[in-house]
Amino acid sequence: MNAGNKIIIKSVSLDDARLPSVIYGAMGNPSPEKILEVIGSYKNSDHVIIGAFIADSLVGILGVCKTSKIITIRHISVPLKYQRQGIGTLFLEEIKKRYEGYKIMAETDTASLDFYAKSGFTCREFNGPYGNLRYKCEFNL
Ligand SMILES: CC(C)(COP(=O)(O)OP(=O)(O)OC[C@H]1O[C@@H](n2cnc3c(N)ncnc32)[C@H](O)[C@@H]1OP(=O)(O)O)[C@@H](O)C(=O)NCCC(=O)NCCS
Structure with a gap:
């Protein structure tokens, strides 16, 4: 991370x-309508979306769904220009802090597997709907 950021x-x-x-960035080639539909889903009272900001720039988002004891990460995205600067890790630290005692779950692909593994999640492989490898990742607080 740059010292001034x-x-x-x-x-x-x-x-x-x-x-x-x-x-x-967390949706894989969605249509504009799909993006608006997904953003609208965060109006639900069990959904929360937070952002990472550097000055006035939005440099990442994390969206979760909350049930009685489980937090499911639905979307986490940091634009390429800001990746590998610790922003994703800050998001995970924030939800661990906000939802102490909850299990955190996420589903991801091979590209982001190391991100979750490095953050202490246990990940297990499964076959995705399009024959692609996917991973269910879990962090128990
Ligand atoms: C996954 C994602 C949110 C990570 O955010 P980030 O701000 O880059 O993460 P951090 O900088 O906190 O990375 C922490 C560690 O995770 C690992 N990591 C992060 N991105 C990685 C990548 N693309 N490849 C391999 N390891 C990665 C690294 O070990 C990294 O530590 P290091 O930089 O000291 O080596 C970001 O890459 C992203 O938005 N990707 C596209 C969207 C996506 O795939 N979302 C996940 C779907 S659930």
Whole structure:
């Protein structure tokens, strides 16, 4: 991380015009309609979406769904330009802090497997719907 870059994690408005282009990174070629539908799903009271900000720039989003004892990561995305600077790790630290005692779950692909594994998640492989390898990752607090 560059010394001058102060990253703030805080809630992000669902009306934020920057949100579609950032959440897009966690969705794999979605249509504009699908992106708006997904953003709209965060209006549900059991859903939470937070953003990472450097000054006025939105440099990442994390969206989760919460049940009584489980937090499921639905979307986590950091634009390429800001990856490998610790922002994803800050998001995971934030949810571990906010939801102490909850199990955290995520489903991911091979590209992001190391991110979860390095963060202490236990991941097991399964066959995705398109014959691709997917991973169910779990962090027990
Ligand atoms: C996965 C993602 C959120 C990680 O965010 P990030 O801010 O880059 O993560 P961090 O900088 O905190 O990385 C922490 C560690 O995870 C591992 N890691 C992160 N991205 C990685 C990658 N692309 N390949 C291999 N290891 C990776 C590294 O060990 C890294 O530590 P290091 O940089 O000291 O080696 C980001 O790469 C991303 O948005 N990817 C595209 C969207 C996506 O795949 N989302 C996940 C779907 S659930």
